[in-house]
Each structure stands twice: as structure tokens, then as C-alpha cells.
Amino acid sequence: MNGPPKNLVARRDHLLALPPRERVTAIEASGEPRELVRALPAQDFFLTLAETGTDDALVLLEHASVPQLQFLLDLGAWDRDAFDPTRFARWISAIATASPDRVALWLLEGDEAAVVLALARVYHVFKLDESSDPAYWPPDRPLATLDGTYFLEARDEVPEEAAGALWDALARLRSTHSQGYEALLEQVMWAVPAEREEEAYERRAARLAEKGFPPFDEAIEAWAAGREADPAVRREASERALAAAAARRTDAVPASVDTGRHLPAPVADAGRALGQAVAGLDADHQRRVLADLLRVGNRFAVSSLGDLGDLETHREGLRIALSHANLGLHELGGARAAALGPALLATVPVPDLVRAGTGAVMQRAERARRIAAGWLARVGGGKQRLDPESEEMLAALLSPRPAFGPPGIEVRPFRHPEDLAAADEALDAIEALGEFVEKRMGVGADGRWPELDPLPAARGGPLDLDWPSVALTTVARVALGEAARPRPLGPEEARRALDLLLEGEDPRRPAPRLFEIAGELGLSAAADHLGRRLAGELSELPRGDAPDPRFVRSLLLRWDD
Secondary structure (H helix, E strand, C coil): CCCCCCCHHHHHHHHHCCCHHHHHHHHHHCCCHHHHHHHCCHHHHHHHHHHHCHHHCHHHHHHCCHHHHHHHHHHHCEECCEECHHHHHHHHHHHHHHCHHHHHHHHHHCCHHHHHHHHHHHEEEEECCCCCCHHHCCCCCCCEECCCCEEEEECCCCCHHHHHHHHHHHHHHHHHCHHHHHHHHHHHHHCCHHHHHHHHHHHHHHHHHHCCCCCHHHHHHHHCCCHHHCHHHHHHHHHHHHHHHHHCCCCCCCCCHHHCCCCCCCCHHHCHHHHHHHHCCCHHHHHHHHHHHHHHHHHHHHHCCCCCCCHHHHHHHHHHHHHHHHHHHHHHHHHHHHHHHHHHHHHCCHHHHHHHHHHHHHHHHHHHHHHHHCHHHHCCCCCCCCCHHHHHHHHHHHCCCCCECCCCCCCECCCCHHHHHHHHHHHHHHHHHHHHHHHHCCCCCCCCCHHHCCCCCCCCCHHHCCHHHHHHHHHHHHHCCCCCCCCCECHHHHHHHHHHHEECCCCCEECHHHHHHHHHCCCHHHHHHHHHHHHHHHCCCCCCCCCCCCCCCCCCECCCC
8 A cells, every 4th residue: 555554443444445456455465464354344344355256355365354254154154044055155165265274263263153053064974983872973885084083974965165165174173173173073963953053043143233234124124114204204304404404514624435435336326416415524424424324235235135145235235225315315405405415414314314215215105005005906907007117117116125117227226306206207197097097987896998899909908908098098089079988099080189189290299288188187197197108109100190000009099990
């Protein structure tokens, strides 16, 4: 490192501000890698390995402390509440590649329940001497032994790299701590794996909780629709936060976001408000805020039930925390979020900030659930007849961990006020369609109405008739001066209706008449959605051309008689 501070804590902070590969390079070049590696917090130790790749970060494993190695295995060797020999093999073989002595030291000083469980899941242990129970004598087939007393046989389907790493470590342990070696194999021989697994899991859960990874039942509360799902509660919190932020002096020298702490997901990607707010903090505040964001991200990571040994699980948890923090700044700061961002971050605890953002998301999720349990459940084919744009947004909101589902784009966390506005618009449109379908058209549990017989052209069945096309066909009938019913249009009727409902050329766009009729039918809240649907499909159809029923989905058509 170029002129790093001599104080170990300051040097650690300097390392944490570096990207992972540069961090590893700095440790290797430091001349004292052991002290620097062991100064890394447990999660940063793991993230450095995961982001750099174990093959390029062996120096970390070579000099790691036993608690750091135990944390690594606590994250990576389990599938939820079950020990996974395959996942264990990945990490124990990496540790053995860096330093076989590290594995031996873990066997000797690591968590006893975890060590015994790992050995018992990888090996059958037998013992042959005058004092041993014949039930534990080795079978009459060739078995490996290090001492002629204890015989080991790898269990079926256990990865060879796990068995090899542990065998080499046991050999080292026998040569340096023979009593520890014998005591360990005695425990493995007598162990009941299911009982040991339960004990190891409980101890693992306690260790992870100390490191910021709470049990699932606690972590999932991050998604609870608490008081913050009420807009009035968020408004009250906003008033308090703005008063505290306005009163705070911000004469500290801002630090670049790059000097605070490297995170596995960029702060700036979550939103401009958060990125600018973090960059406006002094270095000490910035480090604390980023550490708090990482801890909140851990809760979201645990709640996902993903593999905690997988970097992407940590990244996704952090993305949610960052995204909801950005929303929280807007919820609490309103129009002054950008100007007061640093002061808000300095006065509002990060968990409270994230909860404000999560509350805004859960407000929409609760509304989506009410709609799904309402008309969409009462009317036959309710959900199935939503158009893809509405269905994708609704499905993302109805997921156990609600997210933003814009049409044609991968589902992601809510980040911006515009995301919330888009969700509101989609839910408004679905509710308006429900009022129209249920109350105006009288569609019930069978999902049928008179105009279904015969089926419109190029439609495979009743479920092939989505609600926006039903509504737009009704709008078209009204535009033609007819009754407000979704009677399929002939091509010529459709051409005349489109001339009334779309205006302009190349591309054509929704005309005022479309919005007027939508309002008359109680569809004002869905008018923008319906207009986009119609114009998006038919904007390039030249005036005077009739739409082809084979290629049109926004209107119900019939074949020309």
C-alpha cells in the first residue's frame, strides 16, 4: 500500500475502501499479511474471497484465523438448516489448497459440533483394538488407516475433495496433537449425525446472528407490512426527519463514496439520491452508514432463503437494502431529499430509513393482495385475463418479497418514486377494469358474457380474451355510436373506430375521444393503460387500412362476412 496509516484499524479501513482484487494485492504486498487478514471483519473476509475468487485470494485462507474459517463454513457449508457435504467440499478444499495446516487447525480449534458433524458426514469411522466394541470394528474389506487402530471409509456420494482434505488434515493432526486426533475420532465414531446436526445448526445460527445474519424467522420481518406501510405514519416520520435534518449542521468535509467502504453492490445503482447523500458524508459517518446498509442487506439475504455461500445472495440482499434506502430518502425527504440527503443519513438510523422505503413497497403489495383476493378471485379467469403488462406488475407485487415488475424487463427491487408511481398506475388500472367487468358488464364466476358466442376471430377460448381488449372493444363500440358492449368488430368497423380513437401519423397516438369514452365508462384510471395498449399495437397502421384479426390483440374482432 502507498503510505498507509500505521494504526491497524486505520489500515483495515483503508483496505475496506479498496476493490477486492486491489485489497488482496495490498495484503500480499504488505509484508504482514497475517495481521491484515485477521483484522478484516468476518463478512468482509468472505466477500473479498467471493468477489476475487478463491484461486486468486489464497493468501486470505492461508493466514485466516479459526473464527474466520468457521464463519466461512457457517455460510458456505449449509443448505438452509441442513449440512451439505458438496458445499462443504468447495470451501474445505479451497482452505486445504491454501494451507493444509489451516484445515488441521480448524479440526482442533473449530466449533466442536461443526467439526464432528463434518467428519461424520464425510467418513464412517471404525476402531480395532482390544477395548473397542466389536460393533465398531472395521468390516472385512480394505480400509484406509493412519495408525492401525482407527479406520476410515468415505461415505457414498461424498465429494473426493472433501474426503482428501480431511484425510490430509487428520494426518497432520495426528503428528502434532495425537491426543486431540484420537479424541476427535472417538467422537465421530460415536456420533449420531442427526443429533449432531441439530446441535451444530443451533450453534451456527447463534454465531451468524452475532455477525449480522439473524435467523430466518427474524430476518423475514424485514418484509413485514408494519406501521410504515401506512402513508400517514410515513408522513409523520418525514416531518420529524426533516426537522432534525434541517437543524443539523453539515460543516463536515464530504468524503468521496470510494473512500468509505467497498460494497458488493454499488450504492449509486440504487438511486441518485442515496449516492449523493452517502458521498456528502464525512468519512467516519460514511463508513458507519455503509456498514449499517450492509447489515440490513444481510437480513434481506437471509430472508431470500438463498445460498449464503453464494456471492449473488449477498449482492441481492444488499441491492434491496440500498434500493429501499433510496426510496426511504424520498419518502422522508420529499422534494428536499436531494438537498438534505447527507443530513437525513446522519440523523435517521439506517434501519428506519430502509423501513420507510420498505413500507412504501408493502403499501402497494397489500393493495395488490386485496385486488387479487377481490374481483380477480370472484370473476372467472380474473388473473388469467390480465394483459402481460398488468400481470407482470401484479405478480411481482404478490411475490413473498415484493418487487418491481416493469413490462419486458427483469424484476428488480423498487428504487425510485417513479417505480412506485408506475405500480400505482398499474393497480389503478386493474381496479378500474374490475369495476367495469363486474359491475358494468355483469361478468361473474363463470367468466362469460353474451358476446362470447361465437368467439372472436383468432381467439382460442374465453381465457384468450384479456380484459383490456374487452374494455377497448367496448370503447370502440361507443365511439361508433353504439351500445357500451364488447361486441366483436368487423375489420371495417375497427378501421372507423381507430380513426376516431387514434390521431396523428407515424406513429398514431391516443386521441382525446378515447379518454372521454373511458371516463364515461368508469375507466378513467385505466385510460392511459388502454391508450398505450391500443397505440402500441396499431400506431403504425396507416389510416384507411383495416386491422387484420390474425395480428391484433388489443381489440376483439370478427372475420369479415
